[in-house]
Amino acid sequence: MCRRVLLDDVNFKLGYPKSIKELAKCRPMIDVSNSEHRHFRRLITAPIVGHKALEVYLERLEDIVINSLEELSSMKHPIELLKEMKKVSFKSIVHVFMGSSNENIIKHIGSSFTDIYNGMFSIPLNAPGFTFHKALKAEQEEILRKRPASQKRLSLNEVKQMVYLSHVINEVLRCANIAFSTFREATSDININGYLIPKGWRVLIWARAIHMDSLYYPNAEEFNPSRWDDFSAKAGTFLPFGGGSRLCPGGDLAKLETSVFLHYFLLNYRLERINPECHVTSLPVSKPIDNCLAKVIKESCA
Template identity: 35%
Template sequence: MMGWGLWVVGCCFVLIVRWVLRRVNGWCYERKLGERRYELPPGDLGWPFIGNMWSFLRAFKCSRPESFISSFVDRYGHGGMYKVHMFGNPSIIVTTAEACRKVLTDDEAFKPGWPSSTMNLIGKNSFVAISDEEHRWLRKLTAAPVNGHEVLSLYMKYIEDNVIVALERWAGMGKMEFLTELRKLTFRIIMYIFLSSESEQVMEVMEREYTMLNYGVRAMAINIPGFAYHSALKARKRLVAVLQSIVTARREWRTKNPVGSKKDMMDALMDAQDDKGRSLKDEEIIDVLVMYLNAGHESSGHITMWATLFLQNHPDVLQRAKAEQEQIVKKRPPGQKGLTLKEIREMDYLDKVIDETLRVVTFSLTVFREAKKDVHVCGYTIPKGWKVLVWFRGVHFDPETYPDPKKFDPSRWDGFTPKAGNFLPFGGGSRLCPGNDLAKIEISIFLHHFVLNYELKRHNPASPLMYLPHTRPKDNCLGTITRRSAHK
């Protein structure tokens, strides 16, 4: 009898402790808001210290990443905004187009709010951390080398030449990791645009360190050996050392060649001065390069892989895309070698394939903002200092905007222009990704040559997917590239 009583007491104690722990974050963060706490969206701040991170990581490391948000929907309804505690901060997740657009475009109310772990990896002087004024200046400065008709036309030949060479080489490699090779290709391209060129050995080292760094961007900030964040910090340190040697060498070259013209983004950054005459320090240049080099090849490589896979898995889509590319080549004037920007602008159906890939894959899971003041959004209050997670997956998988949202269907874009906030593959507002045009051109050039001349045979078509830091097959799309002509 006594044993039974002790068991009951023990169970009650465990339940009480659980009840208390589940409310610690609420007491810490909500009570200080006073009456405003009743204006918060529904949600759950999770456990002390770890908040909702375990449930987030569990969902994204299984085969059902949508289960993380659906758990809130099941408990609190389809409000589209939920309070959570993630990445070390009390936060609000926004999942509807209206709320996302408000957060991304209202610079008076919101500023970048990336976790300190992300800023430590990408750099405290990069776009993820600097003020609005500095951001406007640096964005204008750094967007010039990657935007505009003249600039994009200038890079097209380099991109196309490298795509052609890469595809020919891959066709003779046998078994290969398609994603790994694509990432090397896009890294080479972005290195050329921002740094002109570097040795093969330096590029290989940098690409490897970027890969390691990127794995830690969405990880928990646990700086202990064996954890992704710890490895990412070490990778950043090695990466910064390589970039510092490149910056130092460039400064020495410019001292000896003072009349040399600007040839890449590094020159532009070294020549830049703000309205007070201040120039950028080495560490500021390096942080900007880390951010651009990371973002500039990760998204292009992954989306190119997924677009290729979607095309091959949907023969009707592939046939229509291939017919469009054949027509472009057929209309080409005699003597023209290579694609033109005008031809890429005429790839109407391929552009829909790319947009549908961007929607289905949703390369960027979320972006982070922070409320500068108490902000009212869609009937709720986001308190000053709280983080906001703009949840792109919720927008891109909204069945009201995209019927049967998990289905890959480029035809859904026929005559369809999404309303503001309903399609956010490159973010939105003043911090929209400045390299979006360049990325789509890279993808278009690759797919043009691939659908006309090559095919991919996957070795593990049922390979499980990984969703962090970006969606990809676990085997990095192991397969073999062959020429289509070989099968005719």
Template identity: 35%
Template structure:
């Protein structure tokens, strides 16, 4: 090949490379043109640093790639490396122009300012959990529904009533597991926590119905953090089918309960479904079936999924750290020893004495960060650290960055309950259940469930994992890929 031919080829290769770079630049600019061009010049100039990724999918490819790898933090660390440590970044997430917020103060401001922000969940979450559940309703509707459900879920009287049911089931379930041999610990925990939340909301439903619903929720959860692509083969498509099945089953339950109540006038309330059927607003209007079903879908999901995962991880961490296990066990032994003569079972008095165990649970909540992020939508232009979150854009609050910030939590990847000794977290630095008016309504119940389980586990059992080095998966939630296969061993006293 002659010199001229080589030169000619190099020329065309150069042109081709140039065209590729131009095309890449154009594609990377599409989202910015679509969503920034309509903003006022002042607002555009005050957008935080960042990029909006590829057309339509935005930064989701990078997010999914990181969270399906062994290093989920690669997504945020790459953004920080490229755009600095300001903690506020422009992006395009879950189908919307977004501002990612990673600072405690920024998260606190967004979560507590109901005049400036409203719920901004992704389309997939709204469609799967329900537009008339807490994730989609207005501030006033949320306030009304929260008032209705808060006391029956987290109230002192309610927690006292649930304690006996929770404890009875924990004791019998641990005994059963110890005789089963090899189990998927996480799977069995999710079944246990689902049984508990089912009892609270739908006390009379059969085991067959419960198992059918729990199976559908497993599929549903994979779609909550997915792209809303409703096409065969995609996770969201399967999750929508699961929601449809859930709505069908729950619709029948609601209908049958209405019929029973009409046949038995004056029947007493038994569970949360009765309360939902009875509730009225100031004008006497009751909730319709869609509102009730969406509320059930949300509560039944949130009420078992997080509790099951957190209980598993707390148990695993304690088992991996014998010194913390022993300290927590000794506390539970003291509590049992100091119970009044003749008392059977735990009461809220004993629960409130579990000071060290509470630190263990809080440390797991911090380290795990079950909800990596949450979403709000700006109702008006909002100023933060000299930047603007434009009206209509989403604020993606990255709780994982807050909980793993070494300036707030030294050696943040280490499990260390002692870090909570004599420490009251500063506002915005500890957000396992969110904050503000939309704080998770079942947070007290969740911690109660976890504490009761750990009380009996610490006193009488140990976990032997089959694959302690099992790799982890991070979507939809952090867990071992084998669902923590192992054996629950009863220990001699």
């Protein structure tokens, strides 16, 4: 049913609440006809879609990750990891779209971004002590072992070899996605699966309900990256990046950033949480209420 709504550009249009539209302020992507949207979408997505496009950014993403981890581990006081992750992700996006690594520009735009998306970027990170840490670290060490001595940086092919890591990322997207809902508005009276949705009514596409449905994901409440071994989700049952004409064009870039970050984190750092038993809230997104207050510790200095 969710997929049907996402794929139906005739009977549904974007239906975000006014507050979100105001914040997004991206008229070309929100407030236009379908054909205008297709045109703008092509312009916006060209720099971030496909192997070749992503390869261009890999080295800079690595620099951003390496420098950020170095900086975080040098801090004397605990940091709110989720806020810091948001900054890392923001630096990468500014680099991709504006070609800038100027700290002042990043800081300036970043503070507006933080106000808007406060608390939204909250993907939980694997940390030492978690069940999956050992397997994840072993996979990253294997990548280094197989690397020719002359190669100093990560390659996109190596990222593709991070199979277990990609399963962990999928499982995080399934269980704790930051895009908690997508919003549509019916443009005509429409009957879906026997339910009449009157024209003008809002529809919330609640992907979490599908991601947590045991029909598609046995023991859905369990965080189990291995469920992705030799498994592809059926069409319409894995929607972390939405679907249809509005499918998120940044999905591969987001996964690449996460993989690069975890590669360096797993190999060289560990996390010491200040409140490991801290309550985890689920609405609108899943995150520990202390924003994961923690110290990042460099292993060699530990």
